[in-house]
Amino acid sequence: MTQDGRIDFLYLNEQDMIDAGVLNMQECINVMEDVFGILSTEDYRMGGRENNSHGMVVSFPDEPEHKSMPVNGPDRRFCAMPAYLGGEYRIAGCKWYGSNLDNKDKNLPRSILTMNLNDADTGAPLAFMSANLLSAWRTGAIPGVGVRYLAKPDSKVVAVLGAGAIGSSTAIALLLEAKNAEVFKIYDVDESQSQILKEDLEEKFPNVSIQIVYSIEDAVRETDILNLATSGEANPKIESEWIKPGALIIGSSSGNFDPDFVINNVRLVVDNWKMYEEVKYEDVYPYNTLEMGVLGRLFLDWIHEDRMTSDIIMNVGDIIKGNVHARENDDDIVIFALGGQPLYDIAWGYKVYQNALEKDIGTKLNLWETAFQAR
Amino acid sequence: MTQDGRIDFLYLNEQDMIDAGVLNMQECINVMEDVFGILSTEDYRMGGRENNSHGMVVSFPDEPEHKSMPVNGPDRRFCAMPAYLGGEYRIAGCKWYGSNLDNKDKNLPRSILTMNLNDADTGAPLAFMSANLLSAWRTGAIPGVGVRYLAKPDSKVVAVLGAGAIGSSTAIALLLEAKNAEVFKIYDVDESQSQILKEDLEEKFPNVSIQIVYSIEDAVRETDILNLATSGEANPKIESEWIKPGALIIGSSSGNFDPDFVINNVRLVVDNWKMYEEVKYEDVYPYNTLEMGVLGRLFLDWIHEDRMTSDIIMNVGDIIKGNVHARENDDDIVIFALGGQPLYDIAWGYKVYQNALEKDIGTKLNLWETAFQAR
Known part of the structure; x- marks a missing residue:
């Protein structure tokens, strides 16, 4: 972000994520221990009535009235997982995915995930990333x-x-x-x-x-x-x-x-x-x-x-x-x-994003030079 | 998506969105009338207990225990808005934004929004877009x-x-x-x-x-x-x-x-x-x-x-x-x-995305050639 309100952010595809260290399991374990520390001090916010929600699921009926609607099944859902993580991270983010067991017939993973990282104050995007490995590794x-x-x-x-x-x-x-x-x-x-x-x-x-x-x-x-x-x-x-x-x-x-x-x-x-x-x-x-x-x-x-x-x-x-x-x-x-x-995804996503910045990995994208409605 | 599970999607920044017609208010009004038709046939799913949630808000306390945590205030929040929209659209999507009145001091809009559009079956991303104008115009x-x-x-x-x-x-x-x-x-x-x-x-x-x-x-x-x-x-x-x-x-x-x-x-x-x-x-x-x-x-x-x-x-x-x-x-x-x-955002986002595809507007991005964990 600059004085004129220009916003750029980083796009990291799956290969970029690998290059930026998403598969470094030992570091990821340490970061997860870190998150448990932040959890115990309650320096975080999630969604939901008591600010502790896992996320918001969009599910489908067992027998949809509309034939074109997706049908309920094991792991068939969409899910948005928004949160703010404090501590040394101090950023917001949202993981978003769709899951379908049938994906395996298409040479695709069961779930396809992306992750947004955002400035905690302005809400400006910092990164948009392929999140399959992020999610699998933090899990x-x-x-x-x-x-x-x-x-x-x-x-x-x-x-x-x-x-x-x-x-x-x-x-x-x-x-x-x-x-x-x-x-x-x-x-x-x-x-x-x-x-x-x-x-x-x-x-x-x-x-x-x-x-x-x-x-x-x-x-x-x-x-x-x-x-x-x-x-x-x-x-x-x-x-x-x-x-x-x-x-x-x-x-x-x-x-x-x-x-x-x-x-x-x-x-x-x-x-x-x-x-x-x-x-x-x-x-x-x-x-x-x-x-x-x-x-x-x-x-x-x-x-x-x-x-x-x-x-x-x-x-x-x-x-x-x-x-x-x-x-x-x-x-x-x-x-x-x-x-x-989502706190786990934000933490590990932030570390990988920091690595990517350091190593100049990823695609820089511009959201706007100056917002059309900057008022 | 191709046979080998390659996934590409389209990134549309604010100028791309304008070029693809997001400011066409007359068309947008017609699309919104469309959405009310789909609403009345219940060919949609949102999140929440009764599948009708506006979205998931991450809010902040009036007096945070941690000094670095954002403080509650008018329009101070993050929000994820996921849904599936049927009818002629038949796609899923999630709008995600952060809001802060102080943004105006930084030459930024009060809210900064992005939008994901996803294949209803596989969950694969179709588009990631700047959503300020999308949201303002549908509203x-x-x-x-x-x-x-x-x-x-x-x-x-x-x-x-x-x-x-x-x-x-x-x-x-x-x-x-x-x-x-x-x-x-x-x-x-x-x-x-x-x-x-x-x-x-x-x-x-x-x-x-x-x-x-x-x-x-x-x-x-x-x-x-x-x-x-x-x-x-x-x-x-x-x-x-x-x-x-x-x-x-x-x-x-x-x-x-x-x-x-x-x-x-x-x-x-x-x-x-x-x-x-x-x-x-x-x-x-x-x-x-x-x-x-x-x-x-x-x-x-x-x-x-x-x-x-x-x-x-x-x-x-x-x-x-x-x-x-x-x-x-x-x-x-x-x-x-x-x-x-979110149904409104998905509908208007989909129309603008279709226009962008037709007019070859936007930046094509690759999520992966073949997923690292395609199993």
Whole structure:
């Protein structure tokens, strides 16, 4: 921005984002830990009635009256995720995406995402960016923070359910943080997905034994750190007796657990419980659905069903600060449920944008020389 | 989009938008009438619990705990407005903006807006565009539809309260549709604004007497068609006895009316009452505030206060279709309250985008050749 009100901003396509470091998982994990720090000081604003909304979803009916209207289905939605992030960032932004499982038939990712970064004071655009990798990497990085603070340090066996975009980026984060990992198990209904991830991880982590497994049970048993990253409609059934004592289960997506077991035997951690409380204004019970599989929403359902109360739920930020402890006993199982928030995208987007500016990456675009209606 | 999943899209800056016809008010009015047709068939989806949300606002506290956080104030917010529009459009989109009154000190408009248009099926971006004029023109055009269907055909005196971005575009629409207009009055607290608008209108409408007035009373008295387009904190006091029998009052912003007079003597029309009902989930009473001055929210407040019920409120689409009549008697005063919806932006944005494609206007951008995670 200049004196005459001229506004320029930076466009970063997917290759630009890669060149500017969006795939630097270790840095991304550190930035996500940073965001949890800002979360705990409440130096942020999101949308919604209590300023803690995940975002605004545009969904479709199961049986549209109009034939041309898109039809509801797993992960079929559009979603706008606006927020302001304080701390050292102090910018606003909005992630915007459309999702459709059928995209895979068109050689396209399930979701196609873009991100706006904006000056917190004027609202002027700073950057418009391809956000698929931004989103996948920040979503992958948060489980890395989970491993850092919620897994037992001697964790040797790590596993992912789901080897799609999220599972793949998460796998990198898990292995970066699980310093003593010896075995990494991959389960996906589509074995070719597992194979692609296996090859990628073998290159990146030559000292870990990367194994494809062929059942959910094999993925869960004997596993110290388990990550769920399946698409909405999968909702994998996890039998309680499969879960190893002391295990960490990270829910990037949802899962089908025995409520009684989880409520009575598992320590529950979320990224930001206030965000889930906001859901009660935005949606109706049941909150966890095949169209929108989010483990924290399952907790909301259990609270709605009077199976549990919210006071057993911990925020990861409080654990990082040392205010509360993830485990009381060594054998305590911990579930870390992730909801996703635009704050993560803004933080990582801002870092990548700063890198791009430094390295002169991207396409400079002009919004206007002087606004037509500058008054 | 091609077989290999390559995605390109079009960037349109403000000058591109002008070149592609965003300022064609007559076409814009016709497109807005189109949207009301689609609204009445319910071939659309917005966000929110009942799929009728205006959008998601990120607001700021009156007294932030963190000194660096933006402070609440009139029109100080960010807002994401996502939707799907059916009919001949069949696309999705999201308008995103930040607003700050202080922008005027920086030679910037109060709000800075951008717009995404996306393929309804894949979510792929079709266009990213400067949306200040898009938004101002669609907001101006809707009162044009109001004049077409809600004003008395012999209306001779037209007036605007507020000569900012919205008031200025609205003025053009009002005069295009008020075919028998002889006098056009402009009131603004800042006379230089009135002067700029006066000169613009004198050029465009040489047969109409364009007059600057210096009080709200002068603007309202003897006026057949009155438009309110002030910034949030102005909330102009409109005395009931100033209002001419048979007048049409269009609320692009809010106003300070005597509730008893309005409820008992005025016919109330809105663009989409369902959108206001959604506000009850999103916000708390009082709904109409200086930070967010919207006349339809004033109706919500009056309903909340048990002064009136919603059954006296008409949707303009039903009047256009002839299902209900704006007036029962010739002297009935009509208020047309506008809330704004992303559907308008998508419709007008799509038309301008189509023009740009035809005329080869804008900058082609590539999102990716093949997505890094196309699986």
